[in-house]
Amino acid sequence: MRPRLETGGVRRQAFRLFDSIYEGFAEWRMGNEAVLGSSEQTPDGSEGTVDAGRRRFLTATTAVVGAVGVGVAAIPFIKSWNPSARAKLAGAPVTADISALAEGQRMVLEWRGQPIWIVRRTKAVLEALPTLDDKLRDPLSQNADQQPAYVLESNPELRSIKPEVSVLVGLCTHLGCAPEMVAEIRPEPFDADWKGGYFCPCHKSKFDMAGRVFEGVPAPTNLIVPPHHYADDNTIVIGVDPSQSGAA
Numbered sequence: 001m002r003p004r005l006e007t008g009g010v011r012r013q014a015f016r017l018f019d020s021i022y023e024g025f026a027e028w029r030m031g032n033e034a035v036l037g038s039s040e041q042t043p044d045g046s047e048g049t050v051d052a053g054r055r056r057f058l059t060a061t062t063a064v065v066g067a068v069g070v071g072v073a074a075i076p077f078i079k080s081w082n083p084s085a086r087a088k089l090a091g092a093p094v095t096a097d098i099s100a101l102a103e104g105q106r107m108v109l110e111w112r113g114q115p116i117w118i119v120r121r122t123k124a125v126l127e128a129l130p131t132l133d134d135k136l137r138d139p140l141s142q143n144a145d146q147q148p149a150y151v152l153e154s155n156p157e158l159r160s161i162k163p164e165v166s167v168l169v170g171l172c173t174h175l176g177c178a179p180e181m182v183a184e185i186r187p188e189p190f191d192a193d194w195k196g197g198y199f200c201p202c203h204k205s206k207f208d209m210a211g212r213v214f215e216g217v218p219a220p221t222n223l224i225v226p227p228h229h230y231a232d233d234n235t236i237v238i239g240v241d242p243s244q245s246g247a248a
């Protein structure tokens with residue numbers, strides 16, 4: 001018994017697809033039944049005669065449909081090869097003018113889709129930071145993944161280039177929530193001996209005003225200090241190290 005050529009099913013599927021894609025194809029097809037043929041099999045189910053023209057038409061149709069399908073499927077991949085202008089912008093350095101930033105204030109920028117906090121710390125906060133070391137998980141910032149080395153050079157407890165100006169990525173290192181800044185030195189419901197810092201209400205992680213994480217909270221590491229440098233006394237460039245800028 002010879003294998004059956006199931007051309008009827010393929011033909012019907014190709015016609016249905018073309019009918020749905022091309023307006024007017026169904027109408028044209030009806031008017032050309034004589035050329036395309038109306039049946040594939042003889043009543044006894046044997047192969048019957050398959051006209052060479054129809055076979056060529058079916059082969060061409062299947063090839064075109066296949067090519068269209070591959071083309072449609074490839075679009076997202078091809079698009080992904082070209083970085084969008086937005087993606088380029090997201091990686092670009094960001095500049096901040098801190099001349100109007102008063103003591104105790106914070107300004108928030110966006111860099112690479114992340115919030116960047118720039119805080120001008122008060123004298124009282126700076127004096128309190130070294131007193132917290134015993135309560136912290138990594139008081140000297142030995143986890144090198146969390147900050148560039150140059151912010152530890154003058155004083156590792158401050159984690160900043162200038163003592164009073166702190167620059168941090170404002171995302172909790174537990175699950176990425178946005179911690180609240182609670183800058184005043186006063187008893188808080190979550191810490192009776194609070195010296196100012198950041199409190200993440202999601203799972204109650206606490207960080208000091210240098211972004212150092214407390215012991216016994218879910219966040220595993222200090223907040224991240226992003227690469228940055230001072231273009232001049234009041235201009236910070238986020239995303240470029242001092243060594244890359246010539247400002248080192």
Ligand code: FES
Pocket residue numbers: 172173174175176177200201202203204205218219
């Ligand atoms: S995300 Fe901050 S404590 Fe869980």
